[in-house]
Amino acid sequence: MNSMNHNDMIYLKGERIYMKPYIKEYDVTEHVKELVEELEKMKR
Incomplete structure (x- = not known):
């Protein structure tokens, strides 16, 4: 198994x-920036 x-x-x-x-x-x-923005919205 190759573990990375x-x-x-x-x-x-x-x-x-x-x-x-x-x-x-x-x-x-x-994509990561968009995910972070979505997470910020969820925190409100």
Whole structure:
């Protein structure tokens, strides 16, 4: 079984947030920003 630490999967690169679930790297900054905004709305 291949176990990968979540810190290896989601990380910062400059001011962007990247997700690398396998070999390909994805910029997920905008998606994370949207999720944070939704969470903020839920807290109100």
